[in-house]
Amino acid sequence: MKITDVIVTKFVHKTRKHQDSHGHSHPGPEKDATQAMLTVRADDGSEGYAFQSPDALRPGIVDKYFRPMLIGEDPMARERLWQRIEHQQRGSGGHLADRSIGAVDQALWDLAGRALGLPMHRLIGTYRNKILAYGSIMCGDELEGGLSTPEDYGRFAKTLVARGYKAIKLHTWMPPAKGAPNVKLDIAACAAVRDAVGPDIALMLDGYHWYSRSNALKIGKALEELDFLWFEEPMDETSMSSYRWLSQNLSIPVIGPESAPGKHHTRAEWIRNDASDIMRCGVLNAGGITPMIKVAHLAESHGLDCELHGNGAANLSLCMTVPNCTYYERGLLHPFLDYEVPALYLNTICDPMDEEGYVHAPDIPGIGDDINFDYIRDHQIP
Numbered sequence: 001m002k003i004t005d006v007i008v009t010k011f012v013h014k015t016r017k018h019q020d021s022h023g024h025s026h027p028g029p030e031k032d033a034t035q036a037m038l039t040v041r042a043d044d045g046s047e048g049y050a051f052q053s054p055d056a057l058r059p060g061i062v063d064k065y066f067r068p069m070l071i072g073e074d075p076m077a078r079e080r081l082w083q084r085i086e087h088q089q090r091g092s093g094g095h096l097a098d099r100s101i102g103a104v105d106q107a108l109w110d111l112a113g114r115a116l117g118l119p120m121h122r123l124i125g126t127y128r129n130k131i132l133a134y135g136s137i138m139c140g141d142e143l144e145g146g147l148s149t150p151e152d153y154g155r156f157a158k159t160l161v162a163r164g165y166k167a168i169k170l171h172t173w174m175p176p177a178k179g180a181p182n183v184k185l186d187i188a189a190c191a192a193v194r195d196a197v198g199p200d201i202a203l204m205l206d207g208y209h210w211y212s213r214s215n216a217l218k219i220g221k222a223l224e225e226l227d228f229l230w231f232e233e234p235m236d237e238t239s240m241s242s243y244r245w246l247s248q249n250l251s252i253p254v255i256g257p258e259s260a261p262g263k264h265h266t267r268a269e270w271i272r273n274d275a276s277d278i279m280r281c282g283v284l285n286a287g288g289i290t291p292m293i294k295v296a297h298l299a300e301s302h303g304l305d306c307e308l309h310g311n312g313a314a315n316l317s318l319c320m321t322v323p324n325c326t327y328y329e330r331g332l333l334h335p336f337l338d339y340e341v342p343a344l345y346l347n348t349i350c351d352p353m354d355e356e357g358y359v360h361a362p363d364i365p366g367i368g369d370d371i372n373f374d375y376i377r378d379h380q381i382p
C-alpha cells in the first residue's frame, strides 16, 4: 500500500460561533466560515480525512512538507511518518505547526480504520465503550441572559444537569470581556454553580490563564471550599515552576499542561518535576493521535490520570482507549447555542450523549466523523 495523493479541500459552511480578539468563541448571528479537509489517498483507493483550519493546511505547508514526505510511502507506517514530519518542525521557522502535523496523523489513522473497516479505538485497543462527559461551558461574555453574570452560570448549569451531565466545567471571563479577569467574579460564578447543582455534580474551573501565583492560590483555596474536582490552567504554562508551586500549596488537584508547546517531551518534564496532579493534553496540543497516545501512557506509567483536552471524534475515540482518563470534554456549551446539531459538513454529531451523561464509542470505521461529502463538494472554494 502506498500513498498516491495528499489533497486539501477548502469549503464554506455556516456557523454561529464568533471568535473574539483573544481567540475565545462566543455565540452570534449566523455567518459564513471556511474549513479545510485534508485527504490522504492510497493506491488501493483507501482514503483518510482530517479537518483543520485552512491556514494550517495552506498550500505552502502541503506542497513543501506533506506531499514530499508522504507520497510513495506506506500509510500504515504512522510512527515513521509522524517522526519524519515532526523533525521538519525545527527548520520550518515556526510555519509547520503542531496542528498541521496533527492533521496528517489524524488522516493516516482515519485511513487505516476505513481501510480495515475498524473504528480507530479498536485499532489502538479498546478499554471502554462509553465514558462520562463533562459539559464544558464557553468563556464568559457580556450577552444579556448568556454568560455575563455568576447567576447566568448557575442557571445554565441547572439546565445541563437536567440534560444528564454529571460533571460541568466552567470557563469564566477572560479579556477582552469587560472587567476580566476578576478573581472575585470567578469565585462567585463557581459558588453560583455549586449552589445551583448541589453536592453530587463534579465541577471544574478553567479560568483566566495568566493569573499570578497569589491570585491562583486564592481561587484554588475557594475551589477547595466548594469541593471542585480540578483547577485548570490558571497561570502561564511556560512557567512550570509556578505550577509545581501551586500544586504543592493546594489540596485540589491542579491539571496541566494543556496549551504548553512541546508535545509529549514537555509533558515528560512536568511529570518528572511533579508540576501538576493530573496530566492534560489533547490531539491538537500533542500534534496528533500518535504522540497523544505517548502522553497518556507516560501519565499512566507514573500513576497519573490524563484528562484529554477538547471535543471531537479523535479525542473521543482516544478516551475509549485510555484507562487513566475519567471524562470526555463535551462542548463548548452556551445557552444560546445548540450543541446537538451537527456542523453542515457532518451528517451526525460524533458525540451524542445519553440521559445518564455518557458518550459512547464511535462505531464507524476510522476516527468517527460521519462526513457529508456531498455538502463539502457543493461548497468547495478555490
Ligand code: LLH
Pocket: 023, 024, 025, 136, 139, 171, 206, 258, 309, 310, 329
Ligand atoms: O480559551 C478558551 O476559549 C477555552 O479555554 C478553550 O481553549 C478550551 O478549549 C479549553 O481550554 N478547554 O479545556
Ligand code: MG
Pocket: 206, 232, 233, 258, 309
Ligand atoms: Mg482548558
